[in-house]
Amino acid sequence: MIITLTTDFGTKGPFAGVMKGVILTINPKATIVDLTHDITPHDIREAAFVIGDSFRYFPRRTVHVAVVDPGVGSGRRAIIVKSQGMYFAGPDNGVFTKVFSQAEKVVSITNKKYLLPVKGPTFHGRDVFAPAAAWLSKGIKPENFGPRIEDPVMLRLPEPVLKKGVIEGEVIYMDRFGNAITNITGEMVAALKTKNPAIKIKRLYLNLADFYAAARDKRPRAVVNSSGLIEIFVFDGDAGKALGIRVGDKVRAG
Amino acid sequence: MIITLTTDFGTKGPFAGVMKGVILTINPKATIVDLTHDITPHDIREAAFVIGDSFRYFPRRTVHVAVVDPGVGSGRRAIIVKSQGMYFAGPDNGVFTKVFSQAEKVVSITNKKYLLPVKGPTFHGRDVFAPAAAWLSKGIKPENFGPRIEDPVMLRLPEPVLKKGVIEGEVIYMDRFGNAITNITGEMVAALKTKNPAIKIKRLYLNLADFYAAARDKRPRAVVNSSGLIEIFVFDGDAGKALGIRVGDKVRAG
Amino acid sequence: MIITLTTDFGTKGPFAGVMKGVILTINPKATIVDLTHDITPHDIREAAFVIGDSFRYFPRRTVHVAVVDPGVGSGRRAIIVKSQGMYFAGPDNGVFTKVFSQAEKVVSITNKKYLLPVKGPTFHGRDVFAPAAAWLSKGIKPENFGPRIEDPVMLRLPEPVLKKGVIEGEVIYMDRFGNAITNITGEMVAALKTKNPAIKIKRLYLNLADFYAAARDKRPRAVVNSSGLIEIFVFDGDAGKALGIRVGDKVRAG
Numbered sequence: 001m002i003i004t005l006t007t008d009f010g011t012k013g014p015f016a017g018v019m020k021g022v023i024l025t026i027n028p029k030a031t032i033v034d035l036t037h038d039i040t041p042h043d044i045r046e047a048a049f050v051i052g053d054s055f056r057y058f059p060r061r062t063v064h065v066a067v068v069d070p071g072v073g074s075g076r077r078a079i080i081v082k083s084q085g086m087y088f089a090g091p092d093n094g095v096f097t098k099v100f101s102q103a104e105k106v107v108s109i110t111n112k113k114y115l116l117p118v119k120g121p122t123f124h125g126r127d128v129f130a131p132a133a134a135w136l137s138k139g140i141k142p143e144n145f146g147p148r149i150e151d152p153v154m155l156r157l158p159e160p161v162l163k164k165g166v167i168e169g170e171v172i173y174m175d176r177f178g179n180a181i182t183n184i185t186g187e188m189v190a191a192l193k194t195k196n197p198a199i200k201i202k203r204l205y206l207n208l209a210d211f212y213a214a215a216r217d218k219r220p221r222a223v224v225n226s227s228g229l230i231e232i233f234v235f236d237g238d239a240g241k242a243l244g245i246r247v248g249d250k251v252r253a254g
Numbered sequence: 255m256i257i258t259l260t261t262d263f264g265t266k267g268p269f270a271g272v273m274k275g276v277i278l279t280i281n282p283k284a285t286i287v288d289l290t291h292d293i294t295p296h297d298i299r300e301a302a303f304v305i306g307d308s309f310r311y312f313p314r315r316t317v318h319v320a321v322v323d324p325g326v327g328s329g330r331r332a333i334i335v336k337s338q339g340m341y342f343a344g345p346d347n348g349v350f351t352k353v354f355s356q357a358e359k360v361v362s363i364t365n366k367k368y369l370l371p372v373k374g375p376t377f378h379g380r381d382v383f384a385p386a387a388a389w390l391s392k393g394i395k396p397e398n399f400g401p402r403i404e405d406p407v408m409l410r411l412p413e414p415v416l417k418k419g420v421i422e423g424e425v426i427y428m429d430r431f432g433n434a435i436t437n438i439t440g441e442m443v444a445a446l447k448t449k450n451p452a453i454k455i456k457r458l459y460l461n462l463a464d465f466y467a468a469a470r471d472k473r474p475r476a477v478v479n480s481s482g483l484i485e486i487f488v489f490d491g492d493a494g495k496a497l498g499i500r501v502g503d504k505v506r507a508g
Numbered sequence: 509m510i511i512t513l514t515t516d517f518g519t520k521g522p523f524a525g526v527m528k529g530v531i532l533t534i535n536p537k538a539t540i541v542d543l544t545h546d547i548t549p550h551d552i553r554e555a556a557f558v559i560g561d562s563f564r565y566f567p568r569r570t571v572h573v574a575v576v577d578p579g580v581g582s583g584r585r586a587i588i589v590k591s592q593g594m595y596f597a598g599p600d601n602g603v604f605t606k607v608f609s610q611a612e613k614v615v616s617i618t619n620k621k622y623l624l625p626v627k628g629p630t631f632h633g634r635d636v637f638a639p640a641a642a643w644l645s646k647g648i649k650p651e652n653f654g655p656r657i658e659d660p661v662m663l664r665l666p667e668p669v670l671k672k673g674v675i676e677g678e679v680i681y682m683d684r685f686g687n688a689i690t691n692i693t694g695e696m697v698a699a700l701k702t703k704n705p706a707i708k709i710k711r712l713y714l715n716l717a718d719f720y721a722a723a724r725d726k727r728p729r730a731v732v733n734s735s736g737l738i739e740i741f742v743f744d745g746d747a748g749k750a751l752g753i754r755v756g757d758k759v760r761a762g
Binding site: 009010011012013014016017018020021022024025028032041042070071072073074121122123126127 | 256258260265285287288289290291292304305307308311312313316429430431464465466467468477478479480485489490
Binding site: 263264265266267268270271272274275276278279282286295296324325326327328375376377380381 | 545565566567683684685719
């Protein structure tokens with residue numbers, strides 16, 4: 001059984017490694033995959049996008065663990081979500097917003113039988129989510145961890161809107177190449193049936209290229225990326241720096 | 255069997271990956287866990303803290319490998335430590351100081367049968383410690399690797415002291431959030447039985463919060479962290495930058 | 509079966525993790541090892557050196573995947589190389605230059621049966637190379653993926669030359685310690701039979717040390733490193749910064 005980890009721990013400390021030790025102590029046969037440990041610290045929204053975009057590439061019954069948890073130690077609940085044949089374990093802070101709409105059930109983790117003795121109020125990744133994931137991967141059903149809940153915390157994620165034939169969206173993620181990923185899908189743009197649609201950001205109108213290397217110069221362009229989203233790039237360059245793009249910047253397509 | 259790796263190699267080069275290739279060639283069934291490859295280069299003390307704080311979360315018989323090894327190629331010995339049901343393999347430079355006190359035995363690795371042919375004097379992670387760990391994980395006993403030694407190198411790690419009802423300690427680690435971890439334990443502070451104990455650093459007296467999110471503003475505070483240690487933090491901020499804290503800074507609790 | 513990954517994705521996004529999900533969906537028994545995800549973006553030459561230097565430490569039948577792929581989506585072919593008992597899967601851009609000379613066969617990946625339905629033109633790591641590697645690791649032969657080709661793209665990698673008793677080479681890689689790795693081998697220098705050979709870079713003549721810790725001061729020196737290559741270092745310091753060394757800088761030995 002596979003368990004994925006998405007955290008904002010970084011890789012300088014042993015925190016992710018310690019979670020793996022806890023998991024493998026409970027289920028020595030677990031296969032653990034790091035999605036990323038470099039979520040911007042406390043950025044629940046970024047983690048929600050990363051998990052929502054990635055989980056479907058794993059086999060059924062995979063357990064996806066998220067530990068981006070600024071509220072750790074406060075009253076916030078710990079939850080398990082069952083959705084689309086997979087399990088998700090993490091804090092009840094909206095980090096699983098992208099999978100709630102198709103969720104079969106959500107439970108609050110309260111059964112101490114499946115947790116480590118909690119030593120401090122600050123590392124639920126180790127004391128709560130790692131053991132919960134390990135027991136899930138061994139076949140323990142969500143309902144054994146605690147009562148069902150109907151009101152998990154949801155993030156209001158920015159959704160693109162169509163206004164007078166123009167799609168208004170925004171930048172949701174900057175990757176390490178300096179590419180700016182927007183929340184506008186290639187399908188939405190195609191549905192406009194505009195000839196040579198343009199992507200507008202910061203007063204610039206960008207062409208839609210077929211792929212990165214189709215760009216023969218350093219002019220910024222847009223492309224439909226591997227998630228099906230409109231992405232702004234400079235070939236062999238850094239669009240984020242070149243144009244001063246930040247997460248939240250408005251983008252229009254039409 | 256599990257093998258953990260703690261190094262200062264970083265992740266830019268293939269060094270950790272090559273160690274894994276060597277391990278899996280000898281024992282294809284080994285499960286390898288990265289504790290961290292981002293120890294500050296040559297910082298044996300940091301590695302000693304990281305390993306001392308993490309090893310107990312792994313199952314018995316786990317082999318913990320450390321390669322923070324500024325003296326590689328010199329006369330320094332390579333050692334295997336058996337302590338608390340686990341094995342430790344690395345250079346004899348004090349990196350295992352935290353586990354020596356309960357060690358059952360320490361041996362010097364000299365038996366060439368369990369090493370790669372050493373090609374150069376600079377990569378014992380690949381040529382000595384990876385193969386030693388792989389053979390340990392296959393059940394070869396420490397005594398097969400070389401003679402027992404009684405005088406492994408020990409670091410003098412800073413220990414907090416109690417003076418006139420005040421605990422004097424210091425900052426031992428800065429994490430990626432900018433939190434400053436001290437060597438003063440929550441238990442020591444509790445034993446003082448002071449009402450509302452304060453943590454003093456750089457002329458500031460900080461309150462002890464119950465958990466990170468209990469802080470409702472950006473004032474620096476202290477908390478008992480997940481290792482049971484007093485940690486100085488700014489909620490959703492960077493205490494290290496805000497206060498100019500460095501490893502070695504004096505801290506008092508009382 | 510082992511599959512190694514070498515990419516320029518970095519670790520901020522979930523890209524490497526998604527590739528692992530695809531691999532494990534096809535072959536749940538695959539053992540996946542990260543060689544590095546921190547190749548300098550689009551630096552095919554760096555990836556060629558990293559793979560050429562590392563693959564031999566893995567067991568036979570290992571599949572080595574490289575995704576440093578600035579031309580993704582263009583007409584460039586996707587290839588599988590069988591060489592020295594191992595498999596290599598990646599773009600046909602020269603990233604496997606170091607293993608072509610002993611290659612048994614090279615095929616172009618065209619059989620859609622072994623690929624994911626390609627959703628966009630930008631992520632062949634997920635849609636082409638991960639599934640190809642997973643099927644290779646399950647025993648599917650290279651010839652099942654597509655036709656044999658005889659003209660894979662080769663990089664012209666800088667080779668050292670011997671001129672009048674002096675070896676002329678260059679810096680090919682800077683590691684995270686600031687060490688400068690050259691393409692001159694220790695064996696070439698030894699063959700000169702010069703007494704006390706010197707390494708010249710930027711008008712400095714450096715001595716050849718036996719190992720890093722043999723240096724007792726902060727003077728730059730050279731050493732034969734763990735790959736058998738001449739490497740310029742400052743003990744407990746950063747030679748790259750101290751001397752302003754960059755990849756491509758000329759080096760002489762004699």
